[in-house]
Amino acid sequence: QVQLVESGGGLVKPGGSLRLSCAASGFTFSDYYMTWIRQAPGKGLEWVSYISNGGSTIYYADSVKGRFTISRDNAENSLYLQMNSLRAEDTALYYCASGPNPYYFDYWGQGTLVTVSS
Amino acid sequence: EIVLTQSPATLSLSPGERATLSCRASQSVSSDLAWYQQKPGQAPRLLIYNASNRVTGIPARFSGSGSGTDFTLTISSLEPEDFAVYYCQQCSNWPRTFGQGTKVEIK
Numbered sequence: 001q002v003q004l005v006e007s008g009g010g011l012v013k014p015g016g017s018l019r020l021s022c023a024a025s026g027f028t029f030s031d032y033y034m035t036w037i038r039q040a041p042g043k044g045l046e047w048v049s050y051i052s053n054g055g056s057t058i059y060y061a062d063s064v065k066g067r068f069t070i071s072r073d074n075a076e077n078s079l080y081l082q083m084n085s086l087r088a089e090d091t092a093l094y095y096c097a098s099g100p101n102p103y104y105f106d107y108w109g110q111g112t113l114v115t116v117s118s
Numbered sequence: 119e120i121v122l123t124q125s126p127a128t129l130s131l132s133p134g135e136r137a138t139l140s141c142r143a144s145q146s147v148s149s150d151l152a153w154y155q156q157k158p159g160q161a162p163r164l165l166i167y168n169a170s171n172r173v174t175g176i177p178a179r180f181s182g183s184g185s186g187t188d189f190t191l192t193i194s195s196l197e198p199e200d201f202a203v204y205y206c207q208q209c210s211n212w213p214r215t216f217g218q219g220t221k222v223e224i225k
Contacts, residue, residue: 035214045154045162045205047214059212062119095161103209104152106173108161 002026002107004096009112016086022079022096030074033102036081038092086116120208124217130225137193139220141206146186150210153191157202
């Protein structure tokens with residue numbers, strides 16, 4: 001069955017960096033489009049970044065542009081999010097999500113929590 | 119960026135009642151809209167895509183309608199497991215955006 005497992009979250013000081021990972025299994029990773037979505041505590045969903053199946057097309061939310069970098073390794077069935085210059089407002093549960101097309105998010109992981117605090 | 123506005127913020131209903139959730143887009147998204155359900159402590163789950171297509175395995179009591187800027191998610195008869203938060207999401211433009219959510223709670 002499809003499984004997405006995020007890791008790499010934790011407590012980091014403002015201005016610090018973290019690298020999130022998402023390990024995929026149960027589907028042909030290189031055929032799927034991948035997205036990071038976050039949810040601040042008690043709040044709604046916020047789309048963060050997208051990468052196409054081959055990695056050639058990438059988009060970011062304005063709130064993270066220039067600070068976050070999405071990437072993927074199709075040989076390792078893994079998705080990444082490098083987060084630099086972290087701010088308090090980046091505190092959230094970060095989900096990776098996948099779909100067979102660039103439009104919808106069919107599968108979700110359980111999320112990894114990022115807390116930015118001094 | 120396309121803003122999605124969901125209403126109401128909270129819907130208080132009893133099991134067996136009909137739930138009608140609204141999502142309005144700041145500009146036309148054609149039929150490029152999805153609905154997700156999120157229960158406490160769980161990841162969201164895709165229910166409806168292309169405004170009105172049910173995902174395989176989603177019960178028939180869930181239906182979606184609308185196009186352009188106005189969309190509706192209807193739950194024909196609420197089951198206990200349907201009490202949750204529902205989000206709409208557009209995929210017409212980048213960045214993708216979500217509505218702020220509608221909580222369906224037990225009255």
